[in-house]
Amino acid sequence: SVNIYYENDTNPKLLADKRICVLGYGSQGNAHSRNLADSGLNVVVGLREGSKTFDKVKSQGLEPVEITAAIKSADIICFLLPDTAQPAVYKQYVEPNIKPGAAMLFAHGFNLHYGQIIPKPENDVIMVAPKGPGKLVRDLYEQGQGVPCLCAVAQDASGQAKDLALAYAWGIGGARAGVIETTFEEETETDLFGEQAVLCGGLSALMKAGFETLVEAGYAPEMAYFECIHETKLIIDLIYQGGLKKMRHFISETAKYGDITRGPRVVPPEAKQEMRRILDEIQDGRFAREWVLENQANLPVYHALLRKDEKHQMEQVGAQLRGMMKWLGE
Ligand code: NDP
Ligand code: MG
Ligand code: MG
Numbered sequence: 001s002v003n004i005y006y007e008n009d010t011n012p013k014l015l016a017d018k019r020i021c022v023l024g025y026g027s028q029g030n031a032h033s034r035n036l037a038d039s040g041l042n043v044v045v046g047l048r049e050g051s052k053t054f055d056k057v058k059s060q061g062l063e064p065v066e067i068t069a070a071i072k073s074a075d076i077i078c079f080l081l082p083d084t085a086q087p088a089v090y091k092q093y094v095e096p097n098i099k100p101g102a103a104m105l106f107a108h109g110f111n112l113h114y115g116q117i118i119p120k121p122e123n124d125v126i127m128v129a130p131k132g133p134g135k136l137v138r139d140l141y142e143q144g145q146g147v148p149c150l151c152a153v154a155q156d157a158s159g160q161a162k163d164l165a166l167a168y169a170w171g172i173g174g175a176r177a178g179v180i181e182t183t184f185e186e187e188t189e190t191d192l193f194g195e196q197a198v199l200c201g202g203l204s205a206l207m208k209a210g211f212e213t214l215v216e217a218g219y220a221p222e223m224a225y226f227e228c229i230h231e232t233k234l235i236i237d238l239i240y241q242g243g244l245k246k247m248r249h250f251i252s253e254t255a256k257y258g259d260i261t262r263g264p265r266v267v268p269p270e271a272k273q274e275m276r277r278i279l280d281e282i283q284d285g286r287f288a289r290e291w292v293l294e295n296q297a298n299l300p301v302y303h304a305l306l307r308k309d310e311k312h313q314m315e316q317v318g319a320q321l322r323g324m325m326k327w328l329g330e
Helices: 027-038 054-059 067-072 086-097 134-142 161-171 184-199 201-216 221-230 232-250 253-266 269-283 286-296 300-310 313-322
Strands: 019-023 042-047 063-066 076-079 103-106 124-130 149-155 179-181
Touching (some): 019 027, 019 067, 027 042, 042 054, 042 067, 063 067, 067 086, 076 086, 103 161, 124 134, 124 161, 124 184, 149 161, 161 179, 184 201, 184 269, 201 313, 221 232, 221 313, 269 286, 286 300
Parallel strands (some): 019 076, 076 103
Antiparallel strands (some): 124 149
16 A cells, blocks of 8 residues: 655655755746745746746745756756756756755656656655646645645655655645655656546547537537537536545436446447557557657647647537636636
8 A cells, every 4th residue: 555644744844954946937836836935945936048937936926046046056956847848958957057965856757757857866856746736736735735746756865855755745735635655657657647548538539439429420519519528527526526426426317327337338348458558658668759759850740630629520619609608717
């Protein structure tokens, strides 16, 4: 079973005399740096020269510092930049300027696990990954709560790497909810698999296939949209709150019977075999190589496939119907 740590298991004093440099001020960077500062820690936000974000950082009461200077003085360097930007930022700014005893912190393991960033042996390499978007990390912190986090150690040069990760998780509020210990390998592979097979890839393919089946059979696209896309939110919210049990408590008896008898036919054993192949490609690095090369080639497959989905009837009808439901919000 996994180790889970809470505030009492952390030693915030470890961070008392440390200077934390958060690289990036997007979803995670914004939330981490504000929470760390409100926890009384010494934090600066490292931004590239000419970044339009300097003013925003100042207006939110934090100190923006040009990236090279920020790295030179940092004891902990947090990579809260897009994963695709991190290897170049490491090569250009971090590698030549990082202090020998400094730690590097990640919120996702891709670049470390697949060798896109090769740290020096004298630096700690740790992960603190909130299991939620930055906005939630910030909002819950302000309410005295926190988002559960994962923590991991890839390199323990100081002998204190794990305690450092736990102290950081305390600083962003994650230890209030619980910090689950994992490895860079496990976090990276399960994250990629989840988004590919279920959350993003699996779900959007399932919705499109259901929508197309109804429309091809002559039903109104508007009906297909409501039945196969719009209503998924109600179902997901129930599962999120109380599992399949709560969802099945709220749907009709007819829906429930259709669910348990037909669902397994939509995701038959062959689908699981394909999931297994997708997982193999993640585990043996084929997916990572494909994605790194795709980026180097300026994203031709990425753009072509996204463009195709933008034109899908489900998206057109959806935009129109959401116009009738302004109360949905942005
Ligand atoms: P964002 O895309 O929100 O990061 C944007 C920030 O990165 C901006 O401040 C931008 O600078 C800066 N940036 C972008 N490119 C560069 C560059 N080439 N050089 C310097 N700065 C750059 O990142 P996220 O917060 O989404 O993700 C950060 C990390 O957290 C990733 O590893 C991700 O996997 C992980 N993570 C993300 C989650 C999420 O909810 N988004 C959840 C859990 C983990 P500027 O302001 O100048 O434009
Ligand atoms: Mg994920
Ligand atoms: Mg991911």
